Amino acid sequence: MTASDAAATAPDAAIGPVRQSEIYLAGRLPEPPVDPDALRAAAEAALPEAAFAYIDGGAGTGSTMAENRHALDRWRIVPRMLASAEQRHSGVDLFGRALRSPLLLAPIGVQELAHADGDLATARAAATEQVPMIFSNQASVPMEETAEAMGDAPRWFQLYWSRSDDLIASLIARAEDAGCDAIVVTLDTPLLGWRNRDLDLASLPFLHAKGIAQYLSDPVFRAMLSDPPEDDPMAAIARFLAIYTNPAIGWADLPALCARCRLPVLVKGILDPADAERAIDAGVDGIIVSNHGGRQVDGAVGAADALERIVAAVGTNVPILFDSGIRSGADMFRALALGARAVLIGRPYIYGLAVAGEAGVRAVIRNLLAEFDLTMALAGCRTIAEIDRSRIIRRE
Numbered sequence: 001m002t003a004s005d006a007a008a009t010a011p012d013a014a015i016g017p018v019r020q021s022e023i024y025l026a027g028r029l030p031e032p033p034v035d036p037d038a039l040r041a042a043a044e045a046a047l048p049e050a051a052f053a054y055i056d057g058g059a060g061t062g063s064t065m066a067e068n069r070h071a072l073d074r075w076r077i078v079p080r081m082l083a084s085a086e087q088r089h090s091g092v093d094l095f096g097r098a099l100r101s102p103l104l105l106a107p108i109g110v111q112e113l114a115h116a117d118g119d120l121a122t123a124r125a126a127a128t129e130q131v132p133m134i135f136s137n138q139a140s141v142p143m144e145e146t147a148e149a150m151g152d153a154p155r156w157f158q159l160y161w162s163r164s165d166d167l168i169a170s171l172i173a174r175a176e177d178a179g180c181d182a183i184v185v186t187l188d189t190p191l192l193g194w195r196n197r198d199l200d201l202a203s204l205p206f207l208h209a210k211g212i213a214q215y216l217s218d219p220v221f222r223a224m225l226s227d228p229p230e231d232d233p234m235a236a237i238a239r240f241l242a243i244y245t246n247p248a249i250g251w252a253d254l255p256a257l258c259a260r261c262r263l264p265v266l267v268k269g270i271l272d273p274a275d276a277e278r279a280i281d282a283g284v285d286g287i288i289v290s291n292h293g294g295r296q297v298d299g300a301v302g303a304a305d306a307l308e309r310i311v312a313a314v315g316t317n318v319p320i321l322f323d324s325g326i327r328s329g330a331d332m333f334r335a336l337a338l339g340a341r342a343v344l345i346g347r348p349y350i351y352g353l354a355v356a357g358e359a360g361v362r363a364v365i366r367n368l369l370a371e372f373d374l375t376m377a378l379a380g381c382r383t384i385a386e387i388d389r390s391r392i393i394r395r396e
């Protein structure tokens, strides 16, 4: 049985309002909690201080993280009545693949910090729920092992644009072999943001080599080292830090990167309409509007504000995806109404992972999709196409 067969037949795999009655009828507290603040608090209780600070933290004062929430919350849903929305369909097509819902798991590095089973627990949960997982360039587990845990379920690969062309070629080839459907090139991290909480704890998880598994398993990277990384891990980390990004690259370099990928290429971290136009001109297949969950530029524009401006400038012919601040089904609805084709979540599923491993990630996905389906029903939308700009108004 494939993972998708399992998802379709498992009695507890249903998504939608059934989840709500399931929780009430069970009569016990759900773990992890449903409420986003309670979920975050449960993850804090489950994790060592430095791990939680890294996962939960943002750049500087955290103002961009807060602004992400305000920017979404400013959009108010206008429910429509008598819409005959008894049956809803929340499937979407992305790059030729039919997806069960407009939800993906954002690339999150160093998942081993959240749970010993790390990326593998997330992969199994994503496969069961048929939600694409985007493998992080900084994963704790090589992409081949994560792919193996997913059967034929959808997965993408996120790439940091290395100084080494050979390493880029190797990572892309491995992603193709691992059955990835798309390459996500993250543009907003040419340097790591200024993260107060990690700095005050003097803790960067990569120093424990938990976030460079894609490199340690890469023949091109290993050939760059004088000694095997097993013998000299600090030298491997130093090498990684020297090459994992390339702050010198510019827009003129993007067409060549797109041309060397057989898979669709999306760029992640776009916040300005002019950058979205340049990306499309360079040949990308999709754009992810994101401020990296507020982890890069303190004071940056709220991601939903950027989404509105970008959709107004470039339209939606090239798929625009969205992340940074999504915490509920209502947030998913808002982002889609603003023009996003699909949304990504980051911290929420990692909090679920921290609290209850694979089951925790599954619960977070299921709760979110159940609330999204219910929001569609109560707002009077039968299909994703019906969730358009007319469904929301902006309050100042």
Ligand SMILES: Cc1cc2nc3c(=O)[nH]c(=O)nc-3n(C[C@H](O)[C@H](O)[C@H](O)COP(=O)(O)O)c2cc1C
Pocket (backbone or CB within 6 Å): 054, 055, 056, 106, 107, 108, 109, 136, 137, 138, 139, 158, 186, 268, 290, 291, 292, 293, 294, 295, 323, 324, 325, 326, 344, 345, 346, 347, 348
């Ligand atoms: C702990 C952590 C690690 C992350 N690692 C990566 C990464 O390796 N690559 C990447 O492109 N984005 C990374 N991100 C950013 C996420 O992909 C995503 O943009 C962000 O989490 C979305 O915001 P949210 O957490 O508010 O949902 C990371 C975010 C967190 C919280």
Ligand SMILES: CCCCCCC(=O)C(=O)O
Pocket (backbone or CB within 6 Å): 109, 138, 189, 192, 206, 244, 292, 295
């Ligand atoms: C020095 C490695 C940088 C990768 C950081 C992973 C990431 O994106 C994050 O937000 O943290």
